[in-house]
Amino acid sequence: MAGAYDGRMPSPFDGTLIVMPAFNEEEAVGNVVREVLGTFPGIHCLVVDDGSSDATSAEAAQAGAIVASLPFNLGVGGAMRVGFKYALEHGYANVIQIDSDGQHDPVGVPALIEQLATHDLVLGARFAGEGEYSVRGPRRWAMLMLSGILSRLAGTRLTDTTSGFRASGPRAVRLFAAHYPAEYLGDTVESLVIASRASLTVSQVAVAMRPRAGGRPSHNPFKAAIYLGRAVMALFIALLRPPVILPSEASTR
Amino acid sequence: MTIATYLLGVFSALLTLGVVIEMLRRRRLRERHAVWWLLAGTLALLVGLFPDILGWAASLVGVAVPTNLIFFVSMAVLFLVSIQHSAELTDLETKTRVLAETAALQQLRIEELEKSIRKES
Numbered sequence: 001m002a003g004a005y006d007g008r009m010p011s012p013f014d015g016t017l018i019v020m021p022a023f024n025e026e027e028a029v030g031n032v033v034r035e036v037l038g039t040f041p042g043i044h045c046l047v048v049d050d051g052s053s054d055a056t057s058a059e060a061a062q063a064g065a066i067v068a069s070l071p072f073n074l075g076v077g078g079a080m081r082v083g084f085k086y087a088l089e090h091g092y093a094n095v096i097q098i099d100s101d102g103q104h105d106p107v108g109v110p111a112l113i114e115q116l117a118t119h120d121l122v123l124g125a126r127f128a129g130e131g132e133y134s135v136r137g138p139r140r141w142a143m144l145m146l147s148g149i150l151s152r153l154a155g156t157r158l159t160d161t162t163s164g165f166r167a168s169g170p171r172a173v174r175l176f177a178a179h180y181p182a183e184y185l186g187d188t189v190e191s192l193v194i195a196s197r198a199s200l201t202v203s204q205v206a207v208a209m210r211p212r213a214g215g216r217p218s219h220n221p222f223k224a225a226i227y228l229g230r231a232v233m234a235l236f237i238a239l240l241r242p243p244v245i246l247p248s249e250a251s252t253r
Numbered sequence: 254m255t256i257a258t259y260l261l262g263v264f265s266a267l268l269t270l271g272v273v274i275e276m277l278r279r280r281r282l283r284e285r286h287a288v289w290w291l292l293a294g295t296l297a298l299l300v301g302l303f304p305d306i307l308g309w310a311a312s313l314v315g316v317a318v319p320t321n322l323i324f325f326v327s328m329a330v331l332f333l334v335s336i337q338h339s340a341e342l343t344d345l346e347t348k349t350r351v352l353a354e355t356a357a358l359q360q361l362r363i364e365e366l367e368k369s370i371r372k373e374s
Contacts, residue, residue, distance in 0.1 A: 048357070066361065067361070068357045068358060068360070068361045069357055069360060069361075070353050070354070070356075070357045071353050071356055071357070072353060074350055074353060074354070078350055078353070078354065081354055082354050082357050082358060085354065085358055086358060086361070089358070182350055
């Protein structure tokens with residue numbers, strides 16, 4: 001079967017799979033895929049089409065990505081589960097999640113991979129110095145609270161816990177293929193709780209973020225307050241749940 | 254209590270039980286979903302046949318107006334059934350999601366296999 005190693009020249013990105021969850025991103029996804037594949041020759045890119053009603057799948061496939069299409073929308077968590085399962089089945093060691101809207105600059109990828117040598121889960125953090133990105137009001141309070149509690153849990157300083165730009169090492173891929181949360185905010189917040197409790201090591205590196213290629217981030221204070229509420233709930237429910245244990249290598253292969 | 258209200262109580266309880274049992278018989282209802290309805294129907298039938306049970310039970314738990322005990326028990330049953338439904342719904346959503354993930358991965362695998370077959374031939 002076509003896998004991570006199919007007789008090409010070896011490259012430092014062999015064994016690394018880029019996973020992009022995409023929902024109605026026909027305008028951006030093609031360029032993001034081309035940029036990633038162009039910047040890192042030999043890297044494999046899986047676009048998980050999360051039940052899009054537009055030409056997302058076709059655009060991604062044309063740009064050279066492997067495309068998995070979900071029959072209906074599951075949210076980022078569900079799409080990432082497909083990515084982790086695919087990585088596990090095809091023998092990829094690392095999974096890097098990148099947004100399909102072009103918000104994440106792929107130049108951050110090597111830094112994430114480098115950090116994977118010593119950690120199981122690496123977050124690309126927006127507020128760690130690089131790039132221009134600012135948030136205010138309840139959304140900022142939510143982020144501060146989340147990073148405070150999650151830093152303590154993970155035993156390391158995390159400043160941007162809701163970042164969707166993250167790298168998972170072999171142990172994290174194995175854990176997440178079986179236990180990645182699919183609820184709203186579960187993919188970012190609860191996944192950190194699950195990883196920390198399964199004694200995976202977490203770390204962050206600074207990455208630059210770009211303004212989104214399509215669409216506009218919301219600055220509605222009412223929506224931000226709801227976001228805060230849901231973040232608090234997601235976090236505390238995650239903490240109430242029994243910890244999951246990292247599945248052994250034999251049981252997943 | 255008039256004979257009419259007595260009969261009303263007994264017949265509505267019998268009707269409820271009849272509907273639940275008939276649905277069970279036709280496999281429109283699974284046993285584990287029917288348990289609460291059967292319990293409620295049986296209770297209603299008992300109280301309908303022997304109204305004195307209600308007064309006795311109310312004084313036992315210290316409810317001054319016996320009818321209030323009926324309301325309390327009915328609400329408790331509805332509440333439990335409702336929670337059970339939410340739990341089942343969550344369960345079904347999880348299963349559907351896993352099926353969707355599997356379907357997407359298998360679709361991708363079929364496409365890859367077709368591509369490699371086309372390349373070979």
